[in-house]
Amino acid sequence: MPCFRLLVLSLAALSPAAEVVSLGAGSFLRGLPEGAKGPPVAPFVTADVQRPVPTNSWWSSLAWLPLSDTLFPHPLSAKATNEGLALGYPGAGITANEHAIVGSYALDLTIGHSGVAAFPEARVADWSDATVTTRFGEPTAGFSVTLGHGLPFVYCTYQGGGPAVRFKSAPKIVRNQGGELVVQVAGRTYGLYAPSRASWSGQGSNVLTAATGRAGWFSAAILPDDRPATLAAFRARAHNHVVRLDVAHTYDPATRRVQATWTPTFVEKEPGPPGSFFARYPHQWRSATQPTVFTYASVRGPMKVEAWTLGGSESYGLPPLLVDLPVAANADRTKLGALLAQDLAGTPPLRGDTYWLGKQLGKWASLLGLAEQLGDAVGATECERRLKVSLENFLTATVDGRAKKPGEGVFAYDPRWGTLIGYPASFGSDVELNDHHFHYGYFLRAAGTLARRDPAWIARWRPLVDLLVRDIASGDRADPLFPYQRCFDSYAGHSWASGHGRFGDGNNQESSSESINAWYGLLLLADATGDSRLRDRAAWLLATEVAAIEDYWFDVRGDLFPPTYPIEVVTMIWGGKGANATWFDANPQSLHGINFLPLTPGSLYLGQHPDYARRNHAGLVKSLAAFRTKQGKGGSPDAPFDHWADILWMQQAMFDAPGARKAWDARPANFKPEAGNSLTFTEAWISAFERNGPVPSVATPSSSWQFQLLLGSGSK
Numbered sequence: 001m002p003c004f005r006l007l008v009l010s011l012a013a014l015s016p017a018a019e020v021v022s023l024g025a026g027s028f029l030r031g032l033p034e035g036a037k038g039p040p041v042a043p044f045v046t047a048d049v050q051r052p053v054p055t056n057s058w059w060s061s062l063a064w065l066p067l068s069d070t071l072f073p074h075p076l077s078a079k080a081t082n083e084g085l086a087l088g089y090p091g092a093g094i095t096a097n098e099h100a101i102v103g104s105y106a107l108d109l110t111i112g113h114s115g116v117a118a119f120p121e122a123r124v125a126d127w128s129d130a131t132v133t134t135r136f137g138e139p140t141a142g143f144s145v146t147l148g149h150g151l152p153f154v155y156c157t158y159q160g161g162g163p164a165v166r167f168k169s170a171p172k173i174v175r176n177q178g179g180e181l182v183v184q185v186a187g188r189t190y191g192l193y194a195p196s197r198a199s200w201s202g203q204g205s206n207v208l209t210a211a212t213g214r215a216g217w218f219s220a221a222i223l224p225d226d227r228p229a230t231l232a233a234f235r236a237r238a239h240n241h242v243v244r245l246d247v248a249h250t251y252d253p254a255t256r257r258v259q260a261t262w263t264p265t266f267v268e269k270e271p272g273p274p275g276s277f278f279a280r281y282p283h284q285w286r287s288a289t290q291p292t293v294f295t296y297a298s299v300r301g302p303m304k305v306e307a308w309t310l311g312g313s314e315s316y317g318l319p320p321l322l323v324d325l326p327v328a329a330n331a332d333r334t335k336l337g338a339l340l341a342q343d344l345a346g347t348p349p350l351r352g353d354t355y356w357l358g359k360q361l362g363k364w365a366s367l368l369g370l371a372e373q374l375g376d377a378v379g380a381t382e383c384e385r386r387l388k389v390s391l392e393n394f395l396t397a398t399v400d401g402r403a404k405k406p407g408e409g410v411f412a413y414d415p416r417w418g419t420l421i422g423y424p425a426s427f428g429s430d431v432e433l434n435d436h437h438f439h440y441g442y443f444l445r446a447a448g449t450l451a452r453r454d455p456a457w458i459a460r461w462r463p464l465v466d467l468l469v470r471d472i473a474s475g476d477r478a479d480p481l482f483p484y485q486r487c488f489d490s491y492a493g494h495s496w497a498s499g500h501g502r503f504g505d506g507n508n509q510e511s512s513s514e515s516i517n518a519w520y521g522l523l524l525l526a527d528a529t530g531d532s533r534l535r536d537r538a539a540w541l542l543a544t545e546v547a548a549i550e551d552y553w554f555d556v557r558g559d560l561f562p563p564t565y566p567i568e569v570v571t572m573i574w575g576g577k578g579a580n581a582t583w584f585d586a587n588p589q590s591l592h593g594i595n596f597l598p599l600t601p602g603s604l605y606l607g608q609h610p611d612y613a614r615r616n617h618a619g620l621v622k623s624l625a626a627f628r629t630k631q632g633k634g635g636s637p638d639a640p641f642d643h644w645a646d647i648l649w650m651q652q653a654m655f656d657a658p659g660a661r662k663a664w665d666a667r668p669a670n671f672k673p674e675a676g677n678s679l680t681f682t683e684a685w686i687s688a689f690e691r692n693g694p695v696p697s698v699a700t701p702s703s704s705w706q707f708q709l710l711l712g713s714g715s716k
Contacts, residue, residue: 018403018412026395026464028420029403029412036406036423037431039064039499042416046125046135052418053124054483055433058149058492058575059132060501066121068134070105072506072575073147075279075296075303076154076222077107080122083166084112084136085145087154089188089222090576091297096565101578103299105504108167108185111154111220113143114209115161128244129484130262130491148245149491150278152234152296152305153221155241162212165192165220170206174226180235181208182223189223191231193238196270217241217269224294224305233293237277237307239270245278247490249540256318258540260490263311275309282560283493283547287315299577300552301560316543319608320696321520322601323452323527324369325684328691332683333374339679340371340379350390351409354422354429358442359676361390362517362598365449366681369601384453387446394422394443395464411467418482420471433499437472437487438511441518442676444468445600448524458529465525472518475537487515488541493548494573506575510582511594512549513603516542520602546605552578553595556612568619569595588623592616593644596651598676599685607654607695614655620648640666646673646682653689660686 018031032038043053043063053063061069068080077088087110090103113119119136126133131148141160156163171183171190179194194200194210195217202208212218219238223230244265251258266276279296280288285304290312294305306312327336344367351357364383371379394409404410406423413420421430428434447465451458458465467481474482487495495515501507509515522538525531553570555561561570570578571591582590596606607613621637629635640663641648653660664686673679 020397020403021413023467024463025460026392027397028395028464028467029397029410030415032412032414032421033404033406033410033423036412036421037425038414038421039417039431039433044121044123046123049124049126052479052481052483054127054486055417055419055499056436056487056496056507057132057501058489058496058507059124059127060496060499060507061503062122062132062134063124064500064502067119068122069502070107070504070506070576071147073149073151074281074298074300075150075152076147077103077105077576078147078154079107080134080136081110082118082120083110084119084143084164085122085134085147085154086110087190087220087222089296090299091303092186092188094297094299094562096562098566099580101299101562101565101570103576105576106186108188109171109183109190109220110166111143111145111156111218112164112166113137113141113158113161114164116141128265129247130245131242133243146241146243148242149489150245150280150303151242152223152277152279153219153238153242155243156218156220158212158216158218162198162216163192163194163210163218165208167206167208170204171208173203175231176200176203179210180238181210182226182231183208184226189226191221191223191234191238193219193221193235195239215269222296224296230294234277236273237275239268239272240274240276241267241269242276243267245491249536251318251536251539257315258318258536258543259313259315260540260544261311261313262308262491264308275307277305278308278312279303279305280312280314281491281493281548281551283316283544283551284314284491286547286551288312316547318539318543319546319605321523321542321604323524324373325366325601325681326688327370327373327684328688330691331687336370336680336683337374337376339683340367340374340376343367343678343680344379344382348386350386351393353424353426354394354439354443355426355435356675357390357394357409358439359598361387361446362442362600362676363678363681365446366600367678368449368453370680370684384450387450388457391443391446391450392461395461411464413467413481419486420467420482428499435497436499437495437518438497438514440468440472441514441521442598444521444525445517446521448521448526448528451525451528455528458525462529469522469525469534473522473537473541475533487518488545490544493544494552495545501575503574505577508572508574510572511597512545512553512573513595513597513606515545516549516602516605517598517600519545520600523602542602549595549605550609554609554612554616556609558612567623568616571595586627587643588620588627589641589643589645589648591623592620592651593647593674597644597647597674599647599650599681604695606651607689610655610694613651617648617652617655644674645671646677646679650677650682650685653686654695657686657689657693661690 018029086107088107093104125135133146143158147154175182179198181192195215282301290306292304296303368383496507497509519542526535572579625635
């Protein structure tokens, strides 16, 4: 992928706010267009941070607020307060009902400073792929804390004082020896580890302090239990401070599998056994090869702890993906042709905000492949025209010799946050930097679709398309413009949608399927252009996120959701909970459908577990009947879908094609498909499942689904 600093740029100063930057055939604005809204604050980082700051992370509120909202680096929870870093164990009290799976929100202790009573800020000082380091106070009187995904420990370094650990009331002392202090709060056990020559004072009160001398360091951990062997194991590794936790990934096209390898960086404060403990999420431990030594509870399911000295790994299979949906042999081509004409009738708007225009781009990309197979040259040309006109408009920063205004379709780079913002924006994609992977994923899928058909077009526009790639999924940790992997949480295995994460529940992601759409778009682009580095990165993103979706949104194996959670899907993943809710309504058709749409040739993963797909659909029917009864509309389970019905029937076709066909054929004459879908694609989809049967598994692809299998033997 071309790097911005290696490109020859043409700059034309227009105003103090923005400059036009030309890249290939396109251009963007450096600085926001006149009258545009952007993030209201600059990142809260230390003065020595000179690289683009991540957004859309589990720790984003640290960068958006003077202190922070609640963070969920499982197995811990944390919050930067004016007294220091508060810690809790959200796995201690998990409850569930039809609304959510919720962890404990209790924060049991606060790590502060013996010489500083209050801190107005906690600024981000450093980060890695799974950790963040935040700074409380000044370099001469303050402390830094490193915390991260999978770390039972937090690690502190002090200047001008030592640790002061505050509790709501005096904790129970379990052990106090040689700098180690083990305490219990409401049945939860924590280890506090000062240097071995240090001593603790304050026993019997709610404030415990340690005299660390010149050493100036300290660690604390949530312990899985209070057995002597557990205490000894954590004590032995407490002085091996983890300062970074980074991932490397590979993709093997022959096996269609990705592997991620995690490497921790340790700083040994005192001699002892090497390594430390790392808690792994279910999607990770399903392919783990190292033994489990402890277990923590979490809202994602049990976290199994491994002892690492060099690191750990996990492996995932890339699900079947199609370049285009095949027009099956059984399909009624005359009917498809008539539906295509209906879908393309009229003059569509070729401009709009980045989300709603994006959905149109996705629809036209799907129709293009069908039109070609049907031999409809006029329809195919029209689809290609719409894609090119819409993309080229947004990828050009000027009109009539001037810089575009926010409503005219333009991408603008905000150097404060290291992000590319599309205007018109929607759903907070400008001021909060929300959902960039959702929005830009549609653009990238459209670009990948065109790249297969017109190599000359993508050659001209690729430099600017690459900026969209880098905004949501830069693979370069030294990228001068964008943070590494903005949206994707490499350890949690999925993306986060909120740019700021300023919620008591942590960050969140609702539409997991739109995240997959983004990585599918990257794969199409990489495959069409022969970009093996982008291919490998996109395969890792997609395969990993599918594994996380199957566990945390769907629980396809039925071993993670608590028995008291009676719903078949978690609609929205939060740091501290899993919710059966959307941002926009409580209709069960939305609660289920938001994690299906957009249905594309890259959506076959939704059918890899037909038994679960059937269970999901049955749960939807049941919940919808109850929902309609509450609304006084009658609760018959036989009543047809009336919201996103095409999307829901397409999901049904993956396990019950005859049932989906019957419902689809009985639709009203004035039926309108979901905004990003079409009549033609729905008809072709149901016909394909009638002909080909269920989706093949990763390990045993079906010959009937081999048509243009993306990144497989029939790729190009």
